[in-house]
Amino acid sequence: MKVKEKRIDEGRLSLDMLIGLSIFLFAFIFIGQFLPSVFADARSEISVFAEAYKVSVLLTEDPGRWINRANTSEKGFHWESEWYKDNISFRPGLARVGRAGFISLNKLMEFKNATLHYGGSYANDTWIRDVFGLDSPSNSYHVNISLLIPYSTSYNQYYSRNNSGQNVLTIGPPIPNKKVSRYERLVNLPVYSDFIQHYANLPNNVNYRINSTFPLGGALLIVRNTSNIHAQCWVEVRVNLTNTTSLNSTYETVYELGDRVGSTCDITNLTGIYPLTRELNEGYEEVYENFTQTYNELPDNQSVVVRIKNLNCTFALSNVGEIIGDLSSNEARIVSKLVVTVWEG
Amino acid sequence: MVKKSLRKGERKRELRNDESGQVLILFSLIVATLIASLAILHAQNLIAGVESSRAFLSFPKDDIRNLKVIARLDFQHLDCDAEEKLIDQIKLLYASKGTYVDFETISSHHYQLVYSNSEVYFTESLYVEDEDIWLPSGGGGGAS
Amino acid sequence: MIRVMSDEKGQAFTLEGITAALLILIVTYTLFESSVVVSPIWSEYGDIQLKQLGYDVLRSLDVHRTNMNLSACPDTQNITRNSLQYMLIQLNTSNPQPNQEFLNALDMMLDPSIKKRLEVYWVNQSNNNTIEHLVLINNTPIPDAVGVSRIIVLYPCDVTSSSPFYGSFTNDTALAVEVRMILWHV
Incomplete structure (x- = not known):
């Protein structure tokens, strides 16, 4: 009797021991597996983030440097007109000399040319990695540098495009679908004719139609003066969508200025510089929804219609960025997002 | 069957006398301390790595x-x-x-x-x- | 007696296994969530990105008038409505609010996940140089928020008698207005 009970006792003991131990081991192994991966992630992301920050600062805040190796007293900031000559060492930077955050057009163009020259294509980031010191013995990175319109968000990206529909700046391989470090800067580009999709001084009475692509980078209406203050004056801006096959068409008025009832023109209160980017982009989304719901098809022509009565105006659209300032003044600028993305691989 | 159940005090004493399982707790304590100290070391390492960004x-x-x-x-x-x-x-x-x-x-x-x-x-x-x-x-x- | 005892021994072992497992899990969890080890670095990263972006926004919206004609002021007609200058000039003492065009530009440049608070500070020159301030966008920041600022110079002809800056000018001086923006992620 006593012996039998003892045997049962021992058996139970080992089973409980087993359960207890396995619960402990299970937790222990789980932590063991989980811990290194968490640290490895943090480590790579943190070091990559610093690289993305560095590249963005060198590009947007620094004019770059060049030096003639054969005659070291020849040196300076304007590498864009020297880099292709013999014996020249240079590091690119895109900022205007002494104005951090303001991009020099020549430097931007030559930066693209140099990438093509050393890498063969914009998608090749070998030269960029080399010149910004991203290659080190222990790590290898890839970098993508792109210019986006400010309407873009981190999950919805729209490239800045010039008048021929090409990306203004996209350098480096496509961004992979894995963990990357993304550093975003706002840069000020000069008002360059190729960055302004449409720029027109509109006369007194006009119904002006501009084919455009949405979302827009920027839109600006400048009301300058009137020819007759004793008559109605107004501006109306519409977004118009059409399917060119079925000829179905929908429009919506997204902006109105002035008084269409009275018989005088309040020009002092109307004169001014009006940004319309948000109105047009939000209007487009509404019209698009209306169109697809009404006609069960997609529009293939997008246009902005500006109707002007008795006012002299200037109207400008850009697919590069937000237009800030009167385009004729030299402090005017186009604001875009310069996004530097760096990842390990 | 000697007794239906132990009295409260006796049961407690039985649990207290059973010490063999506590090696598990001891071991887990050691492991936990190790993880904690490693993590702190690691954090200091990280801070040193981002000096350039912190300078900003x-x-x-x-x-x-x-x-x-x-x-x-x-x-x-x-x-x-x-x-x-x-x-x-x-x-x-x-x-x-x-x-x-x-x-x-x-x-x-x-x-x-x-x-x-x-x-x-x-x-x-x-x-x-x-x-x-x-x-x-x-x-x-x-x-x- | 023996049966009962063996039952309790078994429970004791399982109990210790669970205790040990919990101990490790809790320690690891606390470490990852604690401010000592990882979190200050992460929040600082967010700070660096956000602070730089804030300075970038203020710089982009600061449009100087290079060929300003001081006799032709107030110059609101020639100042773009999405600039800091226009936003400051159009402020009204009775209800100081930024204009919609300025807010649109601000919203477009900052991701929708970023919240902001906007304040202006300036020196009242006719009241013993005291610093006055106005809150233009009144959101309550979280402790992780970052602040950026930029000084904008206003000229006496820029402001009308309804402007909150009107009384702060003495004759023919300029007014330095500090625009302070506090940003944080939600």
Whole structure:
């Protein structure tokens, strides 16, 4: 009797021991597996983030440097007109000399040319990695540098495009679908004719139609003066969508200025510089929804219609960025997002 | 069957006497301490790795550029007296944030910008008329 | 007696296994969530990105008038409505609010996940140089928020008698207005 009970006792003991131990081991192994991966992630992301920050600062805040190796007293900031000559060492930077955050057009163009020259294509980031010191013995990175319109968000990206529909700046391989470090800067580009999709001084009475692509980078209406203050004056801006096959068409008025009832023109209160980017982009989304719901098809022509009565105006659209300032003044600028993305691989 | 159950005190004593399982707790304690100390070491390592980015938080590059742009673009619209008063206002605004800022006039169109707080002491000579005001000092070389 | 005892021994072992497992899990969890080890670095990263972006926004919206004609002021007609200058000039003492065009530009440049608070500070020159301030966008920041600022110079002809800056000018001086923006992620 006593012996039998003892045997049962021992058996139970080992089973409980087993359960207890396995619960402990299970937790222990789980932590063991989980811990290194968490640290490895943090480590790579943190070091990559610093690289993305560095590249963005060198590009947007620094004019770059060049030096003639054969005659070291020849040196300076304007590498864009020297880099292709013999014996020249240079590091690119895109900022205007002494104005951090303001991009020099020549430097931007030559930066693209140099990438093509050393890498063969914009998608090749070998030269960029080399010149910004991203290659080190222990790590290898890839970098993508792109210019986006400010309407873009981190999950919805729209490239800045010039008048021929090409990306203004996209350098480096496509961004992979894995963990990357993304550093975003706002840069000020000069008002360059190729960055302004449409720029027109509109006369007194006009119904002006501009084919455009949405979302827009920027839109600006400048009301300058009137020819007759004793008559109605107004501006109306519409977004118009059409399917060119079925000829179905929908429009919506997204902006109105002035008084269409009275018989005088309040020009002092109307004169001014009006940004319309948000109105047009939000209007487009509404019209698009209306169109697809009404006609069960997609529009293939997008246009902005500006109707002007008795006012002299200037109207400008850009697919590069937000237009800030009167385009004729030299402090005017186009604001875009310069996004530097760096990842390990 | 001797007894249906133990009394409360006896049961407690039985649990207390059973010490063999506590090696598990002991072991887990050791492992936990190890993880904790490793994590702290690792964190210090991380902090050391991001010095360059942290420097940005303490060096006021954007404030200084803002001041330089004011000297370059706004002083030209003002006479001597108004310029003096503008500098006084800027001094006061920065003083309220614990920073000493001054444009010391050296001669006309030539200033010494001073920016000083608990972390940074910075001075730069500004020639307002000269385009070279924009050049970072000492690194420029020729005009081209 | 023996049966009962063996039952309790078994429970004791399982109990210790669970205790040990919990101990490790809790320690690891606390470490990852604690401010000592990882979180300050992460929040600082967010800070660096956000602070730089804030300075970038203020710089882009600061449009100087290079060829300003001081006699032709107020100059609101020639100042773009999405600039800091226009936003400051159009402020009204009775209800100081930024204009919609300025807010649109601000919203477009900052991701929708970023919240902001906007304040202006200036020196009242006719009241013994006291610093006055106005809150233009009144959101309550979280402790992780970052602040950026930029000084904008206003000229006496820029402001009308309805402007909150009107009384702060003495004759023919300029006014330095500090625009302070506090940003944080939600």
